[in-house]
Amino acid sequence: MPKRDHISMSVVRRLPRYYRFLSELRDKGVVRISSRELSIKMGLTASQIRQDLNCFGGFGQQGYGYLVDQLQKEIGNILGLSHSYRAILIGAGNLGRAVATHMSFEARGFTMTGIFDKNPSLIGGEIRGIKVLPIDQLESFCRQNKPDMAVLCVPRDSVAQLAEGMYALGIKNYWNFSHYDLTIRHSDVIVENVHMSDSLMTLCYRISEKNKD
Amino acid sequence: MPKRDHISMSVVRRLPRYYRFLSELRDKGVVRISSRELSIKMGLTASQIRQDLNCFGGFGQQGYGYLVDQLQKEIGNILGLSHSYRAILIGAGNLGRAVATHMSFEARGFTMTGIFDKNPSLIGGEIRGIKVLPIDQLESFCRQNKPDMAVLCVPRDSVAQLAEGMYALGIKNYWNFSHYDLTIRHSDVIVENVHMSDSLMTLCYRISEKNKD
DNA sequence: TAGATTGTTAATCGATTAACAATC
DNA sequence: TAGATTGTTAATCGATTAACAATC
Numbered sequence: 054m055p056k057r058d059h060i061s062m063s064v065v066r067r068l069p070r071y072y073r074f075l076s077e078l079r080d081k082g083v084v085r086i087s088s089r090e091l092s093i094k095m096g097l098t099a100s101q102i103r104q105d106l107n108c109f110g111g112f113g114q115q116g117y118g119y120l121v122d123q124l125q126k127e128i129g130n131i132l133g134l135s136h137s138y139r140a141i142l143i144g145a146g147n148l149g150r151a152v153a154t155h156m157s158f159e160a161r162g163f164t165m166t167g168i169f170d171k172n173p174s175l176i177g178g179e180i181r182g183i184k185v186l187p188i189d190q191l192e193s194f195c196r197q198n199k200p201d202m203a204v205l206c207v208p209r210d211s212v213a214q215l216a217e218g219m220y221a222l223g224i225k226n227y228w229n230f231s232h233y234d235l236t237i238r239h240s241d242v243i244v245e246n247v248h249m250s251d252s253l254m255t256l257c258y259r260i261s262e263k264n265k266d
Numbered sequence: 267m268p269k270r271d272h273i274s275m276s277v278v279r280r281l282p283r284y285y286r287f288l289s290e291l292r293d294k295g296v297v298r299i300s301s302r303e304l305s306i307k308m309g310l311t312a313s314q315i316r317q318d319l320n321c322f323g324g325f326g327q328q329g330y331g332y333l334v335d336q337l338q339k340e341i342g343n344i345l346g347l348s349h350s351y352r353a354i355l356i357g358a359g360n361l362g363r364a365v366a367t368h369m370s371f372e373a374r375g376f377t378m379t380g381i382f383d384k385n386p387s388l389i390g391g392e393i394r395g396i397k398v399l400p401i402d403q404l405e406s407f408c409r410q411n412k413p414d415m416a417v418l419c420v421p422r423d424s425v426a427q428l429a430e431g432m433y434a435l436g437i438k439n440y441w442n443f444s445h446y447d448l449t450i451r452h453s454d455v456i457v458e459n460v461h462m463s464d465s466l467m468t469l470c471y472r473i474s475e476k477n478k479d
Numbered sequence: 480t481a482g483a484t485t486g487t488t489a490a491t492c493g494a495t496t497a498a499c500a501a502t503c
Numbered sequence: 504t505a506g507a508t509t510g511t512t513a514a515t516c517g518a519t520t521a522a523c524a525a526t527c
Contacts, residue, residue: 061518065471066464066468069463070447087484096449098521099484100521101518104519114484114526115483115525115527116482116483116484117485117527118483118484118485131471132471132474133470134470136473136474148368151363161466161467162467162470228465241476243472248286249365249460249462250374251279252282252458254281254282254347255278255279255281256415256439257347257349260414261345261349261375274494276493300508301509302508313498314495314496316508317496319510326509328502328503328507330503330509
């Protein structure tokens, strides 16, 4: 389906945003949109939108624009959201719980299949209908369920070693919230590091710059 | 202090990451580092690091490198982390609690001064020693305490209207977790939208691409 | 057909990298 | 002084924007 065989990361990082805007338009019942109208809503140029979409295919109709519903679905497919990759959560504290309950994994290509913690007071509890298991059951769980991805909501000091072990159990993909830039030297590993506090510091910078004037 | 008067956003977005890496090195007791060594750790080029830093000043010593402790402090100052902007949290649910407890606001230029919710079962509770107040006390609180920034952890449908009201109460800066791209037309407003699920979708894309081969 | 808007190529702009002179 | 490494300029690369022919 892709017209080009390699897509630049800056385009990829814009796809989820296109997906969100189109989903919202579709929910509002908007049938058709031109690159120009969309560009105004999203704060991009019409050129860029057409350029981006054309990395993957010609989804529009000349003289008419794009069908919102169809384009939203196409981008969902490009993102692979109809997959159902098996995810597990490591760390059922405040942050883990928030991530597990706030993200609709199902709508984003994943199913949550297991939750683990080492804190006895959390073990046995339930999050979204899934029991929190002790971390020492991780190995047998992985053998049985072969999860595709792990959400890491553990303290920063434990994450490197933990990921090491999980890689040995066959987990190759990580969504990492641990405030530590996880890098794994294996070429088949994908890590998405999320650093919420980077965004807070950037906000601090921008406020400070503004206040200088 | 800045050598150039306008700094590109791509440089700004890298500053928190420099800050984190340097903090870690300092904590490990590393005294001195060259752009080349740092570039290897961070996965950047040495050129880029020198270029980035020189937007703000000559922090290094030719023939020697950079003093880790000093450079970390300089970047902290550039980011404005020694400020103590007054922040409030709107929405004390799962996500709000996680954000409030997981971010050390104090180390990032902010102090948490108030927490608000409309859910009676949350009101009166405490998060990090701060009482959760009913949202209808927001107005009087703002008059008294003049918060600089609001962390928005509310459902996506309520955020636009809420922010509208908060702007009227004098709040100009927003850290928005509400799954909605908040845009406010006033020129003195700064919004940092955080979309964690964008990162999840990007991960889904990358996994799907990898699995194609 | 005329009007609109895409898909795509070409031009521009900005960000990254390379190179090297300055200097510790 | 020689060696190392910065600060800075110049070259390259890639991403964004502009323009326009294709076509619905």
